Structures are given as structure tokens and as C-alpha cells.
Amino acid sequence: METLTIQSDVLPPLPLNEWRATKNTLHLYVQIVGKIKLKLMPYKNHWWNIPFYVNSRGIGTGPMPYQSRLVEINFDFCRHELVITTNHNETERIELKDGLCVAEFYTRVFAILDKLGIEVKILAKPYQFETNTPFKDDREHCTYDKVYVDRFWKILSYIDPILKEFSGRFMGKCSPVHLFWHSFDLVVTRFSGHKAPTIPGATKVNAEAYSHEVISAGFWAGDNNIQELAFYSYTYPAPDGIDQEPLQPEGAKWIQQNGSPMALYTYGDMRTAADPQKALLQFLESSYTAGAKKGGWDISELASNKL
Numbered sequence: 001m002e003t004l005t006i007q008s009d010v011l012p013p014l015p016l017n018e019w020r021a022t023k024n025t026l027h028l029y030v031q032i033v034g035k036i037k038l039k040l041m042p043y044k045n046h047w048w049n050i051p052f053y054v055n056s057r058g059i060g061t062g063p064m065p066y067q068s069r070l071v072e073i074n075f076d077f078c079r080h081e082l083v084i085t086t087n088h089n090e091t092e093r094i095e096l097k098d099g100l101c102v103a104e105f106y107t108r109v110f111a112i113l114d115k116l117g118i119e120v121k122i123l124a125k126p127y128q129f130e131t132n133t134p135f136k137d138d139r140e141h142c143t144y145d146k147v148y149v150d151r152f153w154k155i156l157s158y159i160d161p162i163l164k165e166f167s168g169r170f171m172g173k174c175s176p177v178h179l180f181w182h183s184f185d186l187v188v189t190r191f192s193g194h195k196a197p198t199i200p201g202a203t204k205v206n207a208e209a210y211s212h213e214v215i216s217a218g219f220w221a222g223d224n225n226i227q228e229l230a231f232y233s234y235t236y237p238a239p240d241g242i243d244q245e246p247l248q249p250e251g252a253k254w255i256q257q258n259g260s261p262m263a264l265y266t267y268g269d270m271r272t273a274a275d276p277q278k279a280l281l282q283f284l285e286s287s288y289t290a291g292a293k294k295g296g297w298d299i300s301e302l303a304s305n306k307l
Contacts, residue, residue: 010158011271012151014229016222019148023221025141026149027184028102028126029082032109032135033061033073034181035122040064040071046189046209051178054160054186058153059179063087066118077153080146084112092116098145102138127182130224152221155229155267156186159219162277163188166217166284172302187218190288192297196237210236215291217284219267225257229267231283234260235291245290248282249273263287 016023034050041049041064052059060074070087075096082094082105092112094105106124113120125134133140156179163177166188173191180187192213199206217233220226234257235242243254243261251269254261265283273279292299 010154011267011276012154013271014148014151014155014221014267016227016229019145019152020222021141021143022145022148023152023184024130025100025102025143026152027181028129028135028138028141029096029105030059030075030181030184031126031129032102032106032122032124033075033082035124035127036073036109036113036120037061037064037181039120039122040066046175046211047180047205048175048178051176051180053176053178054156059156066120069118071116071118077149080144080149082109084109084116086116090116096144096146096149099142100144101140101142103136106135106138155219158276159186159280162280163217163219163284166281169285169304170302171304183220185218185220187216189214189216190302192292192295192302213237213295213297215288215295215297217287226264231265231267231270231280232257233263233284233287233291235295236260237295239291239294239296242290242294245294246286247290248286249279252283252286263290 030052034052038050043049053062055074058075058077061072063070063072072085074083076083080096082096084092092115094108094112124136125132131138131140160177163186167174167177170190172193175187175189177186177188179185194213196210196213199210202210213236215233215235217231219229219231222228222230238260247253247263252263252265255264256262263283265280270276270280289299292302
């Protein structure tokens with residue numbers, strides 16, 4: 001049995017090949033609830049109305065309006081439950097456990113909403129996922145290993161405050177630190193204040209997300225392209241020569257992703273650093289500086305001055 005040090009307990013290993021089945025099931029659970037939030041929340045620029053937020057027990061929607069009520073849906077990873085509450089003192093729970101297929105999860109969530117008198121209609125199939133099976137028919141994704149979900153939750157709990165510290169160093173327009181349910185990444189985005197060129201053939205999603213110049217940084221739990229947990233940063237539009245700029249700490253590198261340079265720093269390198277928080281902040285700052293410098297941002301004007 002592995003003997004955990006304090007650091008490895010706070011930043012546990014999470015190899016993608018070991019938790020992939022659980023990750024995919026959890027991702028689909030989150031997409032179902034995310035689509036409910038998409039329907040209930042008023043519009044906010046750059047899709048900021050739809051993400052989840054890290055909280056003291058897991059991730060959740062925050063309060064969502066429905067007629068004269070507020071409803072909130074949280075994934076409680078401490079007790080491994082989905083908790084649906086309203087401001088009328090109503091609480092409903094679904095146990096998150098191995099064997100809970102996406103089809104059953106979907107059915108139970110909407111049965112609870114019906115019980116609470118909350119009528120929501122969603123496009124009930126995955127968004128940009130490896131399968132397009134409608135939620136109500138998905139009996140393939142049924143794996144929920146609480147050990148791996150707990151590890152993922154510990155990692156999010158550690159990273160979220162660091163991204164918030166990084167966010168606070170910026171004076172310009174900046175997104176909240178939030179988790180996008182379509183791509184399953186925890187992200188913060190800075191804006192130069194200038195409009196970006198229109199993306200040829202852009203979808204409604206991309207046109208809204210990239211209407212202005214951005215430098216976006218975040219964490220995601222691995223996918224078929226990058227088969228490990230990693231931190232990333234990209235600048236849109238990508239300025240010439242950005243991938244020639246230095247990155248910190250050691251191990252951070254530039255890769256090509258979707259035809260553009262992206263800075264990458266693996267979770268494995270971060271968790272084994274002498275000071276993981278310092279190492280991650282170095283990555284965030286150096287990749288931002290690279291994009292801002294090459295993109296012509298006014299770095300000094302956009303820097304936050306602490307009180």
C-alpha cells in the first residue's frame with residue numbers, strides 16, 4: 001500500500017488511464033446538470049452564465065432562478081451525493097455510486113425537478129463528447145469510483161485558490177474562476193479590452209467565447225489528445241513568436257493545439273515540485289507575460305496594485 005506524505009495526500013496521483021471510466025461518467029453527470037443551468041440562468045457575456053464553481057464540498061451551479069424561486073444543484077464530493085435545494089427549504093439527494101448509469105442519473109434528476117415543480121427542457125445528449133448517445137439511453141457509462149473522485153476533488157480544492165490569487169493580480173476585465181462543464185476544465189480568462197478578429201466559420205459558441213482578445217489559463221483532467229492531467233494557457237488570437245518566449249518553471253513547454261501554440265505544464269510536474277503553489281503561479285505568470293508581450297497588451301496598466 002502506498003504511504004502518503006502530506007503533499008501527496010493534498011495533491012494525490014490521478015493517472016488518466018486509471019480513472020478514465022469514472023471521469024467520463026462524472027463528466028456526463030456534470031453535462032446534464034450544466035444543461036439545466038444553461039436553460040435557467042440569464043445570459044452573461046462569454047457564456048459566464050453556465051459554468052460551475054468550486055465550493056467547500058464539491059462543485060455546483062450556484063443559485064439559479066426559476067419563476068419566484070431559487071434552485072441550486074451541487075455535487076457533494078464529501079458525501080458523494082447530488083444535492084438539489086431551493087430557497088423554499090426543499091432538499092433532494094441522489095447518491096453518487098458505482099453502477100449509477102448516466103441514464104438512471106438523468107431520469108432521477110428530472111424526476112426530482114418534476115417533484116419540485118421545476119420544468120426544464122434540455123437538449124438531452126452530450127456536447128462535444130466521445131459518444132453522442134442520448135442521456136436517457138446511456139447505460140454504458142456507469143463507473144463511479146469514489147477514491148478517484150475524491151482525489152479529483154482534492155486537486156480542484158488546491159488549484160481553485162491559486163487561480164483566484166492569479167486572477168487578483170490583474171486589473172482588467174477577468175472572468176471568475178469557473179469550471180466549464182462542456183470541456184470539464186477549471187479556467188480563468190483575462191481580456192485585453194480589444195475586440196478579436198472574427199473566427200472564419202465560427203459556431204455560436206466560439207463566436208461568443210472569442211469575441212475579444214483573451215489569455216486563458218486553466219486545468220483539465222486529461223483527454224484523448226493529452227493523456228494526463230495538465231495546466232494550460234493560450235492566447236487568442238495567437239501572436240507570432242509567442243512560442244519562442246520563455247516559460248517557467250522547468251518542465252513547462254509550448255505545444256501545438258488546434259493549430260496554435262499552447263503553454264503546457266503537467267500536474268505530475270507541479271505536484272512533485274518543491275513548492276507546488278509557487279511553481280503553478282510561475283507557469284501562469286510566465287505564460288500570461290508571453291501572450292501579453294507578444295500580443296501588445298499594456299502589461300503595466302493592466303497589473304493590479306494591492307491595497
